[in-house]
Amino acid sequence: MSDPTAPAEGSAEVPAAEPGPLHGLLVVDASTILAGPLCAQLLGDYGADVIKIEHPVAGDGMRGHGHTKDGHSLWWKEISRNKRTVGLSLSVPRGAKIFRSLIARADVLVENFRPGTLERWGLGPEELHRVNPGLVIVRITGFGQTGPYAGRAGFGTLAEAMSGFAHLTGAGDGPPTLPAFGLADSLCGIAASSAAAMALFARERDPHRRGQVVDMSLLEPLMAAVGPSPTVYDQLGLVERRHGNRSTNNAPRNTYLTSDGHWVAVSTSAQVIAERVLRLVGHPEVIGEPWFASGGGRAAHADLLDGMVGEWIAARTRGKVIEEFTAAGAAVAPVYDARDIVEDEHIRETRMITEVADDDLGPLLMHNVMWRMSRSPGSIRFTGRPLGADTESVLVDELGLDPAEVARLREERTVA
Structure with a gap:
C-alpha cells in the first residue's frame, strides 16, 4: 500500500516549505453522511490532520451513498480524502474514554449527532472542554441545538423544503421542486468549515486560548442562499412564487x-x-x-x-x-x-477536476481543492480509506494503548 500521507499524484501538491494553512491542527470528524464530513474534508484539504471516527461495525453511512466500482464507494473516495479512519464506538464507556483521550489532543471536533446524544454518553461540550478547554466543537444538526424542532430528525431534504428553496424552484404551474443532489448539506458543510476557521481565529486572539461551540443548522445557510424573502414579506407583505428559470430581477434570463x-x-x-x-x-x-x-x-x-x-x-x-x-x-x-464537465478545456486546464492515485481503483478523477491560495495551497494527500484502516496506529502509536488491549477491544467490537 502506498503512503497515505503523501500528496496524491495529480493533486494540487503543497511544497514542503509551504504547508497548508491548517497544518499542525488536529480535527476529529465524528459526523456522518454529508454536511459534517464535507466540513472536515475541507479542513483536511487545507492541511489539517483529520481523524475520522466511525462506528466499528456500521461505519459512516456515506460509504453506502452513490455509485460504487468493484465494491468501493466513489463518493467516499472524495468526501473522506485526507482523513485517517478509526473504528470506535462512542456509546460504550471504554470507547468514550478513548475518545476523550483523542479529544485532549484535538483542535476541532465535527459532530452531527441528534442534540443530547453526546451528553448522554458523557461526551457533551462541558465534559470535552474540561478535557481540552481550547477545543472548537462544530455541532451540525437539522434545526440547531435549541428550539421546538431541535429534537427532530434533520436531513437536507427537510431544510430544502423549509428554507423556501423548494417553494421557489420549478415551473410556475408545477409542484415545488427539490434538488437532485445534497444542496442543503453541501452549503452547510462549506459554511461549517468557515465557522470552524473563525472559531480557531478567535482562539488565537483569546489570551486564554479558549475554544467554543459552533451551533450550525442545515437550515440557515440555505435560507441565506435563497435570499431576502423574509425581509420582503416583512416590509411589503409579498410572498414570491415559482417562475421556472426566469428571474424577477432581470431578463432575458x-x-x-x-x-x-x-x-x-x-x-x-x-x-x-x-x-x-x-x-x-x-x-x-x-x-x-x-x-x-x-x-x-x-x-x-x-x-x-x-x-x-x-x-x-x-x-x-x-x-x-x-x-x-x-x-x-x-x-x-x-x-x-x-461528461461535459470532464471534457471542458477550462475546467481541465485550471485543474478544477484533477486526477489522483487511489490504492483500490488506480487513477481517478475528482474535484480539486475548492479554492486556490498563493502561499499556502491545499492538497489531496490520499483518498478515502477502508473502515478502521488507521485504528491501530492512532490508538497504539499516538494514544499509547497496549496492542493486546486494542485486540481485546476489537473482539468486543468497541474498535475496528
Missing part, C-alpha cells in the same frame, strides 16, 4: 435550446450585458424602450425578450451561439452534464 439539441443559459444581470444580447440577436430597437432601462422592467417583459433570444439561439448550434455571445461580450454558458 433563461435556458434556450440550440439547433443541435443542446441547452444554453443566458444571464443579463448587468444592464450593459442585456443591451449586448439584444443587439446580438437583432433587436436593438427594444433597448430604447423605457422599461428596458431596469432589470425589473425587463423582467416584466420576459415573454417578449425570451422570444427574441430563443428564436435566434434556436437557429444556431451550441458552438456558434457560444462563439458569437463571447465575441459580443455577452453572458452565456452551456448546460453541462458530467
Whole structure:
C-alpha cells in the first residue's frame, strides 16, 4: 500500500516549505453522511490532520451513498480524502474514554449527532472542554441545538423544503421542486468549515486560548442562499412564487435550446450585458424602450425578450451561439452534464477536476481543492480509506494503548 500521507499524484501538491494553512491542527470528524464530513474534508484539504471516527461495525453511512466500482464507494473516495479512519464506538464507556483521550489532543471536533446524544454518553461540550478547554466543537444538526424542532430528525431534504428553496424552484404551474443532489448539506458543510476557521481565529486572539461551540443548522445557510424573502414579506407583505428559470430581477434570463439539441443559459444581470444580447440577436430597437432601462422592467417583459433570444439561439448550434455571445461580450454558458464537465478545456486546464492515485481503483478523477491560495495551497494527500484502516496506529502509536488491549477491544467490537 502506498503512503497515505503523501500528496496524491495529480493533486494540487503543497511544497514542503509551504504547508497548508491548517497544518499542525488536529480535527476529529465524528459526523456522518454529508454536511459534517464535507466540513472536515475541507479542513483536511487545507492541511489539517483529520481523524475520522466511525462506528466499528456500521461505519459512516456515506460509504453506502452513490455509485460504487468493484465494491468501493466513489463518493467516499472524495468526501473522506485526507482523513485517517478509526473504528470506535462512542456509546460504550471504554470507547468514550478513548475518545476523550483523542479529544485532549484535538483542535476541532465535527459532530452531527441528534442534540443530547453526546451528553448522554458523557461526551457533551462541558465534559470535552474540561478535557481540552481550547477545543472548537462544530455541532451540525437539522434545526440547531435549541428550539421546538431541535429534537427532530434533520436531513437536507427537510431544510430544502423549509428554507423556501423548494417553494421557489420549478415551473410556475408545477409542484415545488427539490434538488437532485445534497444542496442543503453541501452549503452547510462549506459554511461549517468557515465557522470552524473563525472559531480557531478567535482562539488565537483569546489570551486564554479558549475554544467554543459552533451551533450550525442545515437550515440557515440555505435560507441565506435563497435570499431576502423574509425581509420582503416583512416590509411589503409579498410572498414570491415559482417562475421556472426566469428571474424577477432581470431578463432575458433563461435556458434556450440550440439547433443541435443542446441547452444554453443566458444571464443579463448587468444592464450593459442585456443591451449586448439584444443587439446580438437583432433587436436593438427594444433597448430604447423605457422599461428596458431596469432589470425589473425587463423582467416584466420576459415573454417578449425570451422570444427574441430563443428564436435566434434556436437557429444556431451550441458552438456558434457560444462563439458569437463571447465575441459580443455577452453572458452565456452551456448546460453541462458530467461528461461535459470532464471534457471542458477550462475546467481541465485550471485543474478544477484533477486526477489522483487511489490504492483500490488506480487513477481517478475528482474535484480539486475548492479554492486556490498563493502561499499556502491545499492538497489531496490520499483518498478515502477502508473502515478502521488507521485504528491501530492512532490508538497504539499516538494514544499509547497496549496492542493486546486494542485486540481485546476489537473482539468486543468497541474498535475496528
